[in-house]
Amino acid sequence: MNYKLKVTIPVVVCGGAVLAYYLIRRFTLPPLDSRVDGKAAAMVDAATIEKLEAGFSKLQASDSKSLLKKYLTKEVFDALKNKKTSFGSTLLDCIQSGVENLDSGVGIYAPDAEAYTVFADLFDPIIEDYHNGFKKTDKHPAKNWGDVETLGNLDPAGEFVVSTRVRCGRSMEGYPFNPCLTEAQYKEMEEKVASTLSGLEGELKGTFYPLTGMSKETQQQLIDDHFLFKEGDRFLQAANACRFWPSGRGIYHNENKTFLVWCNEEDHLRLISMQMGGDLKQVYKRLVTAVNDIEKRIPFSHDDRLGFLTFCPTNLGTTVRASVHIKLPKLAADKAKLEEIASKYHLQVRGTRGEHTEAEGGVYDISNKRRMGLTEYDAVKEMYDGIAELIKIEKTL
Ligand code: ADP
Numbered sequence: 230m231n232y233k234l235k236v237t238i239p240v241v242v243c244g245g246a247v248l249a250y251y252l253i254r255r256f257t258l259p260p261l262d263s264r265v266d267g268k269a270a271a272m273v274d275a276a277t278i279e280k281l282e283a284g285f286s287k288l289q290a291s292d293s294k295s296l297l298k299k300y301l302t303k304e305v306f307d308a309l310k311n312k313k314t315s316f317g318s319t320l321l322d323c324i325q326s327g328v329e330n331l332d333s334g335v336g337i338y339a340p341d342a343e344a345y346t347v348f349a350d351l352f353d354p355i356i357e358d359y360h361n362g363f364k365k366t367d368k369h370p371a372k373n374w375g376d377v378e379t380l381g382n383l384d385p386a387g388e389f390v391v392s393t394r395v396r397c398g399r400s401m402e403g404y405p406f407n408p409c410l411t412e413a414q415y416k417e418m419e420e421k422v423a424s425t426l427s428g429l430e431g432e433l434k435g436t437f438y439p440l441t442g443m444s445k446e447t448q449q450q451l452i453d454d455h456f457l458f459k460e461g462d463r464f465l466q467a468a469n470a471c472r473f474w475p476s477g478r479g480i481y482h483n484e485n486k487t488f489l490v491w492c493n494e495e496d497h498l499r500l501i502s503m504q505m506g507g508d509l510k511q512v513y514k515r516l517v518t519a520v521n522d523i524e525k526r527i528p529f530s531h532d533d534r535l536g537f538l539t540f541c542p543t544n545l546g547t548t549v550r551a552s553v554h555i556k557l558p559k560l561a562a563d564k565a566k567l568e569e570i571a572s573k574y575h576l577q578v579r580g581t582r583g584e585h586t587e588a589e590g591g592v593y594d595i596s597n598k599r600r601m602g603l604t605e606y607d608a609v610k611e612m613y614d615g616i617a618e619l620i621k622i623e624k625t626l
Pocket residue numbers: 392393394396455456457458459495503550552553554581582583584594
């Protein structure tokens with residue numbers, strides 16, 4: 230065999246073997262090293278991939294109306310299924326609630342803050358759809374509470390509005406979200422929150438009540454009076470957000486229960502101002518004072534593009550939900566019509582106890598739907614203007 234063949238054959242054989250290896254790895258196995266922010270992230274294990282494939286098939290075969298189903302295309306699924314955040318969160322951690330609860334409206338949560346970047350191909354279109362066109366190239370505006378004096382009382386005569394509430398969510402810097410928290414972290418966070426809030430003065434002065442040790446009667450009464458979060462939310466349970474319950478969970482409130490703080494329910498903190506009647510100005514003013522005071526004491530997670538970070542993408546940005554418990558008997562006679570008119574003003578209509586609940590005694594929870602791409606003031610003003618319109622229409626019927 231001449232010299233040339235002796236050299237050519239081994240080169241061709243080795244080259245072919247290298248090419249075959251590359252093609253096998255490229256199209257069948259996850260990348261050896263999918264880097265996240267320059268850190269190597271380990272491969273997603275086979276058991277998780279199997280659960281993901283089964284979940285994706287279930288979702289595709291269902292008639293779910295969730296944003297998860299709408300935007301988790303095969304292309305997005307294949308691009309994300311092998312990715313992990315540096316906390317070890319996978320696509321399964323993000324979508325499992327929406328796979329288990331096909332009646333989800335959204336169906337996805339961020340197990341840690343990095344998930345919004347690592348799984349952006351799925352989060353970004355869902356965020357754009359939910360928050361009225363907030364594109365992945367958009368940047369959420371800086372915090373701006375606006376001029377509280379420009380708001381007023383939605384229903385001075387007390388004909389329609391039962392109560393008014395404005396809340397925002399905050400995540401404590403240095404801690405991941407529910408699915409990644411250890412029991413020790415839950416307890417540490419609860420301690421930090423309780424000791425920080427113990428420094429509040431004046432109208433905001435109050436007491437922290439851990440859920441651990443709270444009597445079932447007290448707990449149920451607080452829930453029935455709309456002061457405390459409900460227990461056993463199946464969407465949060467399926468998202469692995471209720472582990473070690475009730476460890477690290479609790480509620481702070483002032484004497485009159487007009488300023489409250491939820492600790493480690495869905496978000497690390499929910500800061501809430503509420504009272505009977507329609508005086509949105511007084512409710513909003515109290516919240517602004519409280520958040521400005523607390524933000525001096527606890528550093529919160531904030532992203533330059535997404536604003537304040539939360540467990541659920543529907544709460545990103547301002548994280549503000551301004552709501553009324555309201556009776557609109559004529560408009561509500563046709564629920565679909567009420568929802569159609571409300572959506573024109575970017576309002577969300579829910580039952581008396583919040584999402585996935587029904588109205589009790591004709592009382593609806595109506596609030597601003599979007600929280601991103603506008604300021605805190607804009608979000609509250611959107612609710613103020615929308616509710617004023619609904620009341621005006623109700624009076625003409
Ligand atoms: P999420 O946004 O996570 O669904 P919310 O911040 O809407 O949670 O809180 C839901 C709880 O707040 C429910 O118990 C609901 O009854 C109560 N709630 C919401 N708006 C009002 C209101 N205007 N008056 C009294 N309770 C309210």
